[in-house]
């Protein structure tokens with residue numbers, strides 16, 4: 001199946017705005033990658049280029065060595081689900097859900113109709129409903145269905161589950177993991193629901209103002225800090241020499257998230273002092289990293 005994406009010196013401009021600014025990275029195949037960034041950081045623009053929807057102003061994107069833009073052999077292997085459900089409605093305003101599926105069946109070489117029908121059932125979307133009359137969450141669920149049932153070796157979801165309620169989002173995560181375990185497809189998910197999606201992600205890219213801020217495995221990222229919980233005074237003493245990202249207090253107990261490496265010795269000392277020490281929440285790390293670059297603007 002493969003699905004290696006290589007991005008070299010990619011730049012996209014809108015007039016004076018540089019939405020993607022000389023990005024270079026590679027996405028290993030057979031992983032679920034998370035694309036994080038603050039509003040306006042360039043996620044949608046980047047995914048549009050990866051999904052072959054947009055020609056870059058400079059640089060290139062290849063899939064297994066083949067440039068993606070206007071090359072059918074690459075385009076057919078990538079499925080890009082743009083934004084939330086309204087995009088689905090723009091594509092098929094007056095059509096029924098079954099017709100949207102019928103179109104996908106013609107255009108997607110790996111289309112899996114029984115799987116699509118199972119997903120619609122799971123998301124409680126009526127195949128006979130008109131797309132334009134679906135609720136916001138069900139439009140999003142249709143987009144998710146089109147992406148998953150495409151069975152495309154590379155599938156890109158751009159905040160695709162916006163508007164879906166929590167049970168439906170969980171159903172999406174579950175379906176995605178099931179599919180990933182079965183097929184080993186490459187997924188890229190852009191999201192602002194960081195903690196909710198974090199357990200799915202093997203690797204994370206953070207972009208900021210069109211540039212790559214970091215690319216790391218989720219495990220490595222979680223090592224870049226810790227959450228220390230216990231009696232407030234002891235926690236305060238322990239974190240005094242660390243950079244604090246977040247702190248919460250409940251009665252005499254306090255939980256503090258710190259940034260930076262916490263050594264094995266420090267961890268052992270914390271446990272000996274009766275403190276609990278856990279991983280840093282990805283969202284706290286993300287806020288810290290992107291705030292830090294904002295301060296340097």
Ligand SMILES: Nc1ncnc2c1ncn2[C@@H]1O[C@H](COP(=O)(O)OP(=O)(O)OP(=O)(O)O)[C@@H](O)[C@H]1O
Nearest residue numbers: 014017018019037038039040041042043044045046
């Ligand atoms: N069609 C367009 N015309 C002009 N500027 C655009 C266009 N699309 C995006 N931009 C600009 O490019 C930059 C990156 O936008 P983009 O939508 O890629 O960011 P994003 O990370 O997806 O944001 P969000 O999280 O808010 O959806 C922003 O400054 C945005 O205003």
